[in-house]
Amino acid sequence: MFFGIDGGGTKTKAMLTDENLNVLAESVSGPSSIRTVPIEESIANITSCLNDCLEEKPDADIKSVFAGLGDVAGAEDGRMVASHLCKIPALKDATITVKNDVYNAHAGALDGESGIAIIIGTGSVAFGVDEKGMSHRAGGYSYKEGDYSSAYGLGKQALSLIGKAMDNRAPSTPLTDELIEKLNIRSFPDAVKVYDTYHTKRTEVAKLAKIVTKHAANGDTNALGIIDYATDELALMIKAIDRTLNLKNKAIGIIGSLGNADTPLKKSFIKKIKAYNASYRIFKAKKDPVHGSCVLARQALNTKQ
Helix, strand or coil, X not given: CEEEEEECCCCEEEXXXXXXXXXXXXXXXXXXXXXXXXXXXXXHHHHHHHHHHHHHXXXXXXXXXXXXXXXXXXXXXXXXXXXXXXXXXXXXXXXXXXXXXXXXXXXXXXXXXXXXXXXXCCCEEEEEECCCCCEEEEECCCHHHCCCCCHHHHHHHXXXXXXXXXXXXXXXXXXXXXXXXXXXCCCHHHHHHHHHHHCXXXXXXXXXXXXXXXXXXXXXXXXXXXXXXXXXXXXXXXXXHHHHCXXXXXXXXXXXXXXXXXXXXXXXXXXXXXXXXXXXXXXXXXXXXXXXXXXXXXXXXXXXX
């Protein structure tokens, strides 16, 4: 049997499958992104998921584990997490692989095939694997880098427009009017306070993306400008991977609520990719990232054998 883990800064999802990847049990617990919470908490949450799955399948003989965790930056991080996982009795005889969560996100989105997975949610990152097993990542460094193609990026750009609209560096439009009203901005000091408050609140900034996409759908020029810049950044990620790898399967699986919602952002992204290379097929991720972890757990065992 295979045990797959998809761990992030908000929650951990786990799945137990049989040898044919049929789902036997699933569970959700707290975060397991190794720099968001202490490693002890991450392991405790993974163990909680494992115990839930074993309650449903107490006779499970787990042969291979793949953990895709946020903040795993390389092999050293992977070995550190694996050294903790192998101490869990039910996993002591299993093959254990730990990598960054872009790997299992890709495996789920493409259902184990070659191609590109792109995450367009609170954050954004693209990851491609070609037919020779070569991989390349683009973006996803941190919201502090900018992350302009994510929900956070849309919200950050929208916030910047408030000051510009207030002092006539940019036109006032329904987008800026709604943001000013929503954030209760009546003066210059009010705006400064909002910027100070939102500066480090990534999730709250990302929530403003829905306001941007709503006004973009109504033709708001400020909102459309934000969408245009964001989709330029998304297209750059795809082009970077396409030019680095030798991809024969021109497939892009989209992960994330922002990327899959029927908004001008999705339409603009698809249009720009098709203009770059019309042979690309673009679709919603085929499977959940946690299923991708089970796919990779099976691959790891097959490789070992």
